[in-house]
Amino acid sequence: MTELVQTLVLSLLLGGVYALVASGLTLIFGVMRVINIAHGAFLILGAFIAYTLWHALGLDPLVGVLVTTPVVFAIGWAIYHGLVRPIRNAPMSSTVLLTFGLALVTEGVMGFVWGNDSTAITPSYVDTSFHVGGVFLPKAQVYGGIVAVVVLVALWLVLTKTWLGRAIRAAAANPASAELVGIKVTSVAALVFALGLAAAGAGGAITGVLYPFVPGSHYLWIARLLAIVVLGGLGSLEGAVLSALVFGIAETVTAVYVSPAWATAVPYAIVFAVLLIRPQGLLGTRLRDDAVTA
Amino acid sequence: MSLVSIRRGATVVSLAAVMSLGLAACGDGSGGSSGSGDTLTIGASLPLTGDFSQPGKAAEQGYKVWQSMVNADGGLLKKKVELKVKDDASNQNTIVADYNALISKDQVDLLLGTFSSLLNLPASAVAEKNQMLYVEPAGGSPDMFSRGFKHLFFAQQATADKQGLVFADWVKSLPASQRPTTAAYPTLDDPFAAPNVDGIRQVLEGAGIKTVYKTTYAIDTKNFDSIVAAMKAKNPDLVVHGATFEDGVGLTRAMLKAGFTPKMFYETSTPSFADQYTKAIGEGNTEGVMYAVSYSPDADTPGNKEFVAQYKKMYGSSIPPEDAADAYAAAQVMQAAVEGVGSIDDQTKLADWLRGHTVDTILGPLSWNADGSPKSEFLIGQWQKGVAEVVLPPDLATAKPEIGWHPSS
Numbered sequence: 001m002t003e004l005v006q007t008l009v010l011s012l013l014l015g016g017v018y019a020l021v022a023s024g025l026t027l028i029f030g031v032m033r034v035i036n037i038a039h040g041a042f043l044i045l046g047a048f049i050a051y052t053l054w055h056a057l058g059l060d061p062l063v064g065v066l067v068t069t070p071v072v073f074a075i076g077w078a079i080y081h082g083l084v085r086p087i088r089n090a091p092m093s094s095t096v097l098l099t100f101g102l103a104l105v106t107e108g109v110m111g112f113v114w115g116n117d118s119t120a121i122t123p124s125y126v127d128t129s130f131h132v133g134g135v136f137l138p139k140a141q142v143y144g145g146i147v148a149v150v151v152l153v154a155l156w157l158v159l160t161k162t163w164l165g166r167a168i169r170a171a172a173a174n175p176a177s178a179e180l181v182g183i184k185v186t187s188v189a190a191l192v193f194a195l196g197l198a199a200a201g202a203g204g205a206i207t208g209v210l211y212p213f214v215p216g217s218h219y220l221w222i223a224r225l226l227a228i229v230v231l232g233g234l235g236s237l238e239g240a241v242l243s244a245l246v247f248g249i250a251e252t253v254t255a256v257y258v259s260p261a262w263a264t265a266v267p268y269a270i271v272f273a274v275l276l277i278r279p280q281g282l283l284g285t286r287l288r289d290d291a292v293t294a
Numbered sequence: 295m296s297l298v299s300i301r302r303g304a305t306v307v308s309l310a311a312v313m314s315l316g317l318a319a320c321g322d323g324s325g326g327s328s329g330s331g332d333t334l335t336i337g338a339s340l341p342l343t344g345d346f347s348q349p350g351k352a353a354e355q356g357y358k359v360w361q362s363m364v365n366a367d368g369g370l371l372k373k374k375v376e377l378k379v380k381d382d383a384s385n386q387n388t389i390v391a392d393y394n395a396l397i398s399k400d401q402v403d404l405l406l407g408t409f410s411s412l413l414n415l416p417a418s419a420v421a422e423k424n425q426m427l428y429v430e431p432a433g434g435s436p437d438m439f440s441r442g443f444k445h446l447f448f449a450q451q452a453t454a455d456k457q458g459l460v461f462a463d464w465v466k467s468l469p470a471s472q473r474p475t476t477a478a479y480p481t482l483d484d485p486f487a488a489p490n491v492d493g494i495r496q497v498l499e500g501a502g503i504k505t506v507y508k509t510t511y512a513i514d515t516k517n518f519d520s521i522v523a524a525m526k527a528k529n530p531d532l533v534v535h536g537a538t539f540e541d542g543v544g545l546t547r548a549m550l551k552a553g554f555t556p557k558m559f560y561e562t563s564t565p566s567f568a569d570q571y572t573k574a575i576g577e578g579n580t581e582g583v584m585y586a587v588s589y590s591p592d593a594d595t596p597g598n599k600e601f602v603a604q605y606k607k608m609y610g611s612s613i614p615p616e617d618a619a620d621a622y623a624a625a626q627v628m629q630a631a632v633e634g635v636g637s638i639d640d641q642t643k644l645a646d647w648l649r650g651h652t653v654d655t656i657l658g659p660l661s662w663n664a665d666g667s668p669k670s671e672f673l674i675g676q677w678q679k680g681v682a683e684v685v686l687p688p689d690l691a692t693a694k695p696e697i698g699w700h701p702s703s
Binding site: 002003006007010014107111116120122126127128129131136138139140141211212214215216219220251252255256259260261264 | 342343347384517520521523524548550552573574575579701
């Protein structure tokens with residue numbers, strides 16, 4: 001029983017971090033229909049910035065979220081206006097290629113600036129845990145999970161309780177009508193792209209504490225993140241959170257009760273199974289054009 | 295916020311699959327010129343980025359130190375040595391393209407191997423097909439030497455399945471009161487790490503040490519908490535971990551987080567990364583960790599002092615990582631064969647020469663079986679008070695082995 005509780009606790013802590021990182025990716029797709037292959041690269045960029053702040057200034061990496069988030073937000077804003085905006089109306093494959101190139105360039109820049117050695121952020125609490133009964137809760141995961149929840153709630157409040165959020169949702173639901181009621185869809189898109197990357201920047205500071213990383217680590221993240229947002233329903237923030245938790249549970253339970261060798265594969269098998277039954281994902285919406293072409 | 299169509303979902307899944315393949319296939323496409331009359335060009339592809347970038351970069355350092363020393367000494371066959379190193383991004387497909395390009399496009403005169411069995415398996419096949427000598431600094435999987443290759447040589451003391459045997463025999467020899475009774479064997483799914491761990495497990499099981507946990511995990515595993523939770527539930531006395539670097543750090547840190555500190559802890563590869571290892575897990579947490587190692591900076595082997603001095607001059611540290619030393623030794627082996635034969639025109643002759651001779655390297659004397667596998671035995675290292683000591687075999691030891699892993703955190 002203790003083992004099961006332990007497994008579920010670790011699952012939820014892992015899923016919480018996945019949720020934060022995936023939220024930005026699904027947000028960008030929901031509003032802009034851009035599949036941002038560079039999302040994982042900006043996650044790692046956030047981790048490297050947090051590492052530098054911790055290594056050079058002694059700033060706790062989880063406090064460093066307050067720096068990595070605006071820094072990556074600013075980078076996202078600049079990238080949108082410089083690179084993404086000119087091809088907003090191009091086919092989806094063009095934006096995929098663009099962001100793929102962006103991922104490679106970002107990886108190269110990180111390698112140039114920080115090198116390709118394995119990097120680990122190790123604040124004093126990184127190897128310690130809270131012990132409750134026979135269950136251990138790694139402090140880094142707990143603190144990281146709390147920060148992830150705070151950021152996710154803030155993001156959700158912005159999207160649901162503010163005029164900005166309404167503008168974002170309107171631009172996502174119907175860009176033409178949004179323009180008619182005075183919403184500048186281009187500005188909203190820039191903001192969303194920057195917000196999406198900022199979520200990756202925040203997630204990077206957290207994951208940097210949890211796992212060692214190199215510039216090329218983003219390859220491992222992007223495939224997993226795409227699977228999470230597809231499972232949740234592309235564009236659905238709530239779906240991404242739910243899907244991330246499912247992913248975390250599937251990975252951890254498989255590792256403990258089946259074999260770690262299957263821990264990577266089983267969550268993807270779940271994605272395929274869910275899509276066969278519910279092609280729009282867990283909380284995705286089936287639109288009229290899907291019904292016509294189905 | 296749910297907005298998107300099914301067709302787009304399907305498109306994303308397809309693109310994700312394509313991108314995953316595409317992203318993995320990135321390499322250095324740099325061209326170059328072949329060796330001229332006054333130079334010998336030696337080609338290699340190393341994992342300078344990606345999962346094996348840590349050992350890959352160390353191996354590059356070892357090759358460069360050898361290049362600088364051999365050129366300072368008049369070159370090889372009186373020709374200046376040039377190195378052409380590509381980056382295979384730790385990818386099996388890229389490395390095949392890289393070695394093909396080195397041979398056919400860059401027309402290098404000689405080859406040196408890459409890091410890890412995973413990459414040396416396909417790379418050595420390219421060299422064999424072109425009948426070029428291929429001395430590898432890493433790649434001790436038994437699978438490497440079961441293919442009947444004639445040009446492949448491993449420049450370390452033993453293949454992976456035999457690297458931990460000195461440790462296993464030592465554990466077996468401990469008095470019953472100190473000997474572990476149960477053991478766990480987590481390992482990376484890797485042709486080097488897995489046989490290494492299996493070799494130890496077979497000996498210890500034969501000695502009556504019960505296996506309570508055994509698992510293999512994929513190379514992209516990042517989350518080790520679940521493995522450690524399962525292992526902790528079995529409470530083994532000894533953990534033998536088959537690792538490269540990042541996964542070794544990840545599992546060790548997960549064990550510390552879980553408060554799981556078995557009586558003894560043996561890990562492949564990771565603890566041999568000197569200061570990179572101590573930085574990654576904290577110096578205090580290294581106390582008592584044991585590992586197989588091919589090289590000691592303090593070893594009294596021919597040319598070792600000069601190697602350490604040159605390494606320090608070029609890279610600022612007086613403790614070269616094991617992989618740098620292994621790469622240097624691989625280049626020494628290739629150099630010995632070239633100088634022994636006096637020509638590189640027929641590289642099958644270079645291979646035949648190696649099979650018939652013992653080569654003195656900074657790792658000690660190396661000699662080979664007909665299949666290119668080495669004949670010697672490994673050293674066993676242990677971290678003691680922040681210093682990497684050689685503890686086994688006794689005649690080469692710099693300190694006595696101590697029982698127990700005593701992390702400070």
